[in-house]
Amino acid sequence: MTARLVFDVAAGLAILFAAVMVVHRHPVKSVLALVVSFFALSVAYVMLSAPLIAALQVIVYAGAILVLFLFVLMLLNVPEEVRQKSGRPIHHTLSALAIVVFAAVLLGALRAHGATNAAPSTSPLTGEVAPVARLLFSEHLLSFEALSILLLAALVGAFALARREGRT
Amino acid sequence: MSLADVGFVLLRVLGPVLVILLILPIPMWVERRGAALIQDRPGPNRVGPFGLLQPLADAVKFFMKEDIVPANADRFLYVIAPGIAVFSAMTTFAVIPYGATATIAGREVPLIGADVSIGILYLFALTSLSVYGIVLAGWSSNNKFSLIGGIRSSAQIISYELAMTTAAAGVILVAGSFRLTDVVAMQSGTWFGFLPRWNVFPQFLGFVVFYVATFAETNRVPFDLPEAEAELVGGYHTEYSSMKFAMFFMAEYINMIVASALTVTLFFGGWTLPGFHPEGLGGVLLSVVIFAAKTAFFVWVFIWVRWTLPRFRYDQLMRLGWKALLPLALVNLLSTAALVVWGVL
Amino acid sequence: MTANGIPLGDVLLASGALFALGLAGALMRRNAISIFLAIELMMNSANLAILGYASTLQSVEGQIVVFFVIAIAAAEAAVGLAIFVAMFRHTETIDVNRINLLKW
Numbered sequence: 001m002t003a004r005l006v007f008d009v010a011a012g013l014a015i016l017f018a019a020v021m022v023v024h025r026h027p028v029k030s031v032l033a034l035v036v037s038f039f040a041l042s043v044a045y046v047m048l049s050a051p052l053i054a055a056l057q058v059i060v061y062a063g064a065i066l067v068l069f070l071f072v073l074m075l076l077n078v079p080e081e082v083r084q085k086s087g088r089p090i091h092h093t094l095s096a097l098a099i100v101v102f103a104a105v106l107l108g109a110l111r112a113h114g115a116t117n118a119a120p121s122t123s124p125l126t127g128e129v130a131p132v133a134r135l136l137f138s139e140h141l142l143s144f145e146a147l148s149i150l151l152l153a154a155l156v157g158a159f160a161l162a163r164r165e166g167r168t
Numbered sequence: 169m170s171l172a173d174v175g176f177v178l179l180r181v182l183g184p185v186l187v188i189l190l191i192l193p194i195p196m197w198v199e200r201r202g203a204a205l206i207q208d209r210p211g212p213n214r215v216g217p218f219g220l221l222q223p224l225a226d227a228v229k230f231f232m233k234e235d236i237v238p239a240n241a242d243r244f245l246y247v248i249a250p251g252i253a254v255f256s257a258m259t260t261f262a263v264i265p266y267g268a269t270a271t272i273a274g275r276e277v278p279l280i281g282a283d284v285s286i287g288i289l290y291l292f293a294l295t296s297l298s299v300y301g302i303v304l305a306g307w308s309s310n311n312k313f314s315l316i317g318g319i320r321s322s323a324q325i326i327s328y329e330l331a332m333t334t335a336a337a338g339v340i341l342v343a344g345s346f347r348l349t350d351v352v353a354m355q356s357g358t359w360f361g362f363l364p365r366w367n368v369f370p371q372f373l374g375f376v377v378f379y380v381a382t383f384a385e386t387n388r389v390p391f392d393l394p395e396a397e398a399e400l401v402g403g404y405h406t407e408y409s410s411m412k413f414a415m416f417f418m419a420e421y422i423n424m425i426v427a428s429a430l431t432v433t434l435f436f437g438g439w440t441l442p443g444f445h446p447e448g449l450g451g452v453l454l455s456v457v458i459f460a461a462k463t464a465f466f467v468w469v470f471i472w473v474r475w476t477l478p479r480f481r482y483d484q485l486m487r488l489g490w491k492a493l494l495p496l497a498l499v500n501l502l503s504t505a506a507l508v509v510w511g512v513l
Numbered sequence: 514m515t516a517n518g519i520p521l522g523d524v525l526l527a528s529g530a531l532f533a534l535g536l537a538g539a540l541m542r543r544n545a546i547s548i549f550l551a552i553e554l555m556m557n558s559a560n561l562a563i564l565g566y567a568s569t570l571q572s573v574e575g576q577i578v579v580f581f582v583i584a585i586a587a588a589e590a591a592v593g594l595a596i597f598v599a600m601f602r603h604t605e606t607i608d609v610n611r612i613n614l615l616k617w
Contacts, residue, residue, distance in 0.1 A: 003517040011527035011561075018531055018554055022538035027547055028307070032245075034550055035300065041557055047517055048524070048568040053560075053579050055289035060583050063296025065553070065590045067303070067322065072594045073546060074307055074319065076601050081544055095540035099533060106529040125571050127285050129346055132576050140577055147584050154588035158595035164602075 007047040013040035025081040027073050031066055038062040049125045052132055176272070181281045184261050188425055193223035195421050199471050206475040230414040238310055238407050245308035250408065250415035253301030257422040260294045263287050264429050265349045267439050267456035268446040279439075279456065280349060287346040291430065292333055295385060299325050301419070302394075306404035317403025320482055321387060321394030327489040328384035328391075334497035335378035338371050338504040339434045342513050352438035364442040368435040370513055374500040375435045377493050382427040384489065386420060389474040393482050428466035429459075436462055517568070524565030531558035545597055545609050549590070556586050 017037035024030040038061050045054035136144060200222060204211025212219035237243060262281030269278045284290055299322045306318015343351040357365045368375045384391040395403035405416045432438060439459040446455045480488065507513045531554060538551030560579045567575020604612055 004519045004523070007517075007519045008523060011523070015527060015530050015534065018534045021554070022534050022541070022551065027544055029245075030547060031550065032300075032304075034554065037554070038557065039297075041561060044527070044561065045564055047519060048564045049517060050564050050567070050576050050579070051284060051286045052289070053564065053576050053583070055286045055293050056580065056583055057557075057560075058293035059289065059296050060587055061553075061557070063293065063299065064326070065587055067296075067299055067326065068590060068594055069546065069550065070300075070303060071319065071322075072598060074303075074315070076598070078544060078546060081542070081547075092541070095537070098540065099537050102536060103529070103533045106533065125568060125573065129285055131573050132580075135573055136577055136580065143581065147581060151584065151588050154591050158591040161592070161595035162598045 003047050007044055010040045010043040010047065014044065027078050028070065031069050031073065035062050035066050049127050051127050052129045176275065176277050180277055180279060181262065184266055185258055188261065188422060192418060192421055195424065195467055196223040196226065198468065202471045203475045230410055233410040235410040240310045241407065242308040245304045249301050249305035249308060250412045252304065253298060253419040254415050256294045256298040256301065257419040257426065260291050260426045263290050263348055264433055265352055265438055266459050268452050270449065270452040283347060283349055285347060287348045288336060288340065289346055295329060302404050309407040311407055314404050314406045317394045321404055324384055324391060324394065324485060327486060328381040331377055331489060331493035331497045332381035332385060334494065334501055335374040335381065336434060338374040338501045339367050341504055341508060342367065348433050352433060352440060355437040356440040358442045364437060366435060366437045370507065371500055371504055373496055377497045377500065378434065379431055381493060382431060386423040386427050388424065388470055390477045390480045391485055393479055393485060424467055424470050425463065428463045428470065431466055432459065432462040521565055521569050525562060528558045528562035528565065531561065543608050543610055548609065549593055553586060553590065556582060
């Protein structure tokens with residue numbers, strides 16, 4: 001019972017701060033709202049018996065990716081978005097329509113959901129890290145190594161894109 | 169969960185937090201007198217015997233100073249930044265075991281805030297969050313020096329985090345678990361009958377990398393360029409006064425204590441000593457005292473280094489972190505992995 | 514019902530709400546970096562749904578998938594922000610309405 005309560009509160013906070021992120025016009029404040037939202041999501045992950053993912057969410061997502069966003073925003077000195085009269089109101093109407101249709105479809109799909117009859121995996125879910133690690137380094141080793149090469153490619157690519165012209 | 173259970177949980181969680189807050193004046197006093205000792209001068213000796221009440225005078229000063237918010241500063245972020253710094257500093261202590269498991273009134277009370285399965289990862293997560301306190305302080309002050317100081321400091325923390333976690337990975341590899349209680353338990357006993365089984369002996373390189381990285385993580389000399397008075401006015405806490413500055417000050421000391429506690433836990437056996445088996449409440453208290461003594465020694469080393477070494481320039485600092493410490497930490501990790509595979513460790 | 518007694522419907526509802534908010538942000542904002550943030554939010558909502566199902570089906574593979582998603586999102590964020598920085602250097606703006614050089 002308490003697990004459900006904590007999850008509901010955490011998910012509620014995540015949704016609330018995500019809404020703040022979407023609505024707020026100042027980009028730095030909206031990044032910070034997203035940080036809080038990701039922190040709340042991390043708590044929700046812990047409730048779903050995934051403490052490793054929760055820790056990684058805070059370390060990688062909230063603690064590295066969003067810090068990178070914050071740096072770029074500060075260094076580019078991105079200004080507050082000015083609420084202006086759009087010359088093409090059809091853009092807003094179509095966006096709102098798309099979101100409403102999507103939400104309706106999603107709720108309809110949720111209504112018809114049901115857990116599939118898949119056989120449970122051999123390693124039942126405890127809050128331990130060892131089963132995840134064991135699986136990661138045995139069955140999914142190739143993907144793991146490919147991921148590390150992907151990260152290397154991203155590192156080199158980001159460096160090549162963002163450096164100033166004419167410098168080796 | 170009876171009331172007694174809740175009481176014990178509160179005791180073991182709040183206990184170290186309150187103790188740390190209460191003993192904060194001690195590192196402050198030791199810093200001032202220790203600096204004086206190293207610099208061959210008397211140091212504070214007016215306020216109370218041997219200047220022991222100096223931290224109290226400092227606290228009164230912090231309360232009495234005018235609390236300024238700069239004109240064009242972002243008010244909300246400006247006020248919340250020191251709070252984030254202190255919050256992340258204090259909550260990191262939750263996963264560090266500070267004593268043996270006590271048996272009070274028939275129930276086992278492990279002397280650790282929360283023995284989560286992700287142990288040390290929780291600590292790294294909170295260190296990542298402390299970056300926000302600094303970068304927000306720098307940006308919201310609406311001051312060029314603060315911004316530069318804040319960005320330099322956060323870049324420094326992120327860079328040295330890598331070396332720190334890779335060095336810690338060597339310890340985790342040998343322990344086979346993220347839980348710090350497992351790491352401490354693995355370090356009990358001796359090799360050859362006299363050498364304690366501490367991780368500092370087989371992984372000395374890892375210890376050196378880790379300890380140097382903690383200096384950078386806590387923004388202490390020789391890595392304190394982002395807050396150095398001579399370089400950047402005051403870095404990210406230029407515009408802070410009174411209680412908000414006191415909070416940054418507190419956060420720095422708490423970070424120092426936590427970093428020392430973590431070094432002791434990972435590399436020096438935590439609360440264990442070879443040949444020491446805690447029995448009863450006296451044994452548990454002795455284990456806490458042992459832990460506190462080891463941590464206090466490393467806090468003294470922090471202070472000692474501050475008043476001995478000159479400061480790194482920023483580019484030297486970044487070069488050290490990326491080109492020296494990270495490769496060394498990787499070498500340590502690989503050699504430790506080899507030793508584990510060959511069954512030596 | 515997930516492992517801890519959290520109904521799967523709760524998890525999916527939260528995930529759906531987050532995804533809708535992310536979609537709204539991606540469609541409504543003018544700032545390229547804010548659009549990117551909304552996309553990151555959408556990826557997190559997918560992570561939440563995957564973990565909800567993983568908990569229901571007592572499967573650890575779900576956590577592995579989310580691990581990969583987080584790592585790939587990190588790589589994508591790095592490259593995307595590098596593109597934005599390069600773009601900003603050329604055009605002095607990151608307003609997506611004004612970056613329309615491909616259109617004559």
